[in-house]
Amino acid sequence: MIITIDGPAAAGKGTISSYLSQKYKLAYFDTGMVYRAVGLQMVLTGTDLQNKEAAAEIARKLTFPQMMELSLHPDFRSDIGGQAASIVSAYPDVRSALLKMQQDFALNPVFADGSKANGVVYDGRDTGTVVCPHADLKLFVTASAEVRAMRRYKEFLQKGMSTSYDKVLQDMVSRDQRDSNRSSAPLKPAEDAVIIDTSELNIDEVIAVIIPLVEAKL
Ligand code: C5P
Numbered sequence: 001m002i003i004t005i006d007g008p009a010a011a012g013k014g015t016i017s018s019y020l021s022q023k024y025k026l027a028y029f030d031t032g033m034v035y036r037a038v039g040l041q042m043v044l045t046g047t048d049l050q051n052k053e054a055a056a057e058i059a060r061k062l063t064f065p066q067m068m069e070l071s072l073h074p075d076f077r078s079d080i081g082g083q084a085a086s087i088v089s090a091y092p093d094v095r096s097a098l099l100k101m102q103q104d105f106a107l108n109p110v111f112a113d114g115s116k117a118n119g120v121v122y123d124g125r126d127t128g129t130v131v132c133p134h135a136d137l138k139l140f141v142t143a144s145a146e147v148r149a150m151r152r153y154k155e156f157l158q159k160g161m162s163t164s165y166d167k168v169l170q171d172m173v174s175r176d177q178r179d180s181n182r183s184s185a186p187l188k189p190a191e192d193a194v195i196i197d198t199s200e201l202n203i204d205e206v207i208a209v210i211i212p213l214v215e216a217k218l
Contacts, residue, residue: 001119004128007141010148012198017123027109027117031124034098037067039084049087056093086175090182102131128190136217140189143199
């Protein structure tokens, strides 16, 4: 079973993916991690984020263990990591270099402890359109920019990161624009995706919408 969950930042993809991964024993691939790893590596090495060739070179050399190591850095999940990821993810050579790693994950899906999974939940922007166009179920999860910015702002506060709601909203809008308008794999629902707007729903209500869709595919 392969499920793809695409949509803009802080729409609820991660929470839904974790829930489905546990309930149906599916491995979880948060594909934003590959772009965050490349973006953060650029930042940490002082490389200009506009340098497409350097970004592609880092992407070609990136391994799964390196990505996991970079994910421990405090800026991996911060605004700095998110903006850097959004910039490098617009480069077609970066995307093509990172595609195989993402697709290969479904060939032998395993959990972190090495045990076998029943399939994969992919979370990202293009997992239903490019990474896994033959997925069993495709979801496109979205919410208004204001609702998503408030969710992300609260997450940052909980993690002790200092920022303001206005700054988070501004970053979110600029990231949405860049992700939606890039020429390579722009953020958009697959034609056969089910679109779910979570602006007015809590997580239990979202899950109640999704479970029957998954059960229908089992
Ligand atoms: O989902 P996350 O916020 O971690 O993604 C960081 C950035 O990586 C996104 O803003 C987007 O630019 C990029 N991304 C992408 N394609 C994916 C996943 C993430 O372009 N499948």
